[in-house]
Amino acid sequence: MKFIELAKKRSSIRSYTPEPVSETELHTVLEAGRLAPTACNLQPFQFVVVREKENLTALATAYPRDWFKEAPVVIVICTDRSKAWKRADREGRCLIDVDGAIAADHMTLAAADIGLGTCWIGAFNPEIVRNVLGVPETIEPLVLLTLGHPNETGRPKTRLPIENLIRYEKWK
Numbered sequence: 001m002k003f004i005e006l007a008k009k010r011s012s013i014r015s016y017t018p019e020p021v022s023e024t025e026l027h028t029v030l031e032a033g034r035l036a037p038t039a040c041n042l043q044p045f046q047f048v049v050v051r052e053k054e055n056l057t058a059l060a061t062a063y064p065r066d067w068f069k070e071a072p073v074v075i076v077i078c079t080d081r082s083k084a085w086k087r088a089d090r091e092g093r094c095l096i097d098v099d100g101a102i103a104a105d106h107m108t109l110a111a112a113d114i115g116l117g118t119c120w121i122g123a124f125n126p127e128i129v130r131n132v133l134g135v136p137e138t139i140e141p142l143v144l145l146t147l148g149h150p151n152e153t154g155r156p157k158t159r160l161p162i163e164n165l166i167r168y169e170k171w172k
Helices: 003-009 023-034 053-062 096-113 126-133
Strands: 045-050 073-079 117-121 140-148
Touching (some): 045 096
C-alpha cells in the first residue's frame, strides 16, 4: 500500500472483536515503534505490552470507557526524560513527548497496514497506570495504545484543507 493511502486509511478504532492479536502481528507493530526516529537517536522510550485480562481490567481504571475494555492488547508507551535530548537554548526544551508520539504514530500506521486497529489515548490517569504496571517514578506513561482486530471502520477523517496549513518561505 502506498503511504498516503495508508495515512488516509488509518483511523481511531473504538470497538474490537475478541480475536486475539497474533505474536507476529504484535511483533510487527512493536518493531515499527522501535524503528521510529528520535532526537539524536537516543530512543528514550520503552513499551509495556498488556494482554492478560486481569491487567487489562486494572488498566481500564485509568481510562474508564466501556470500549477500552474490548481491546485485547494495550501498549503503554513510556518515556524516560533523563535519556531524552534537550535543546541547548535557555529553555532547554525536552523533546521526549515528540519521541514518544513518533513511536506511537509508527505503531498506529503499522497496525493499519496489517489490518489491525488502534486508538491513541492521552487522557488517562498516569498514576493509576504507574501503580497497575509497576512503572518507576522516573518513567512517564505517555500514551495508551489499544490494539486489536477492528469491529468498526472508524470515524471519517475531518481535516483542514491543506492550503490552511502550509506557508512558503516566510510566515505571511
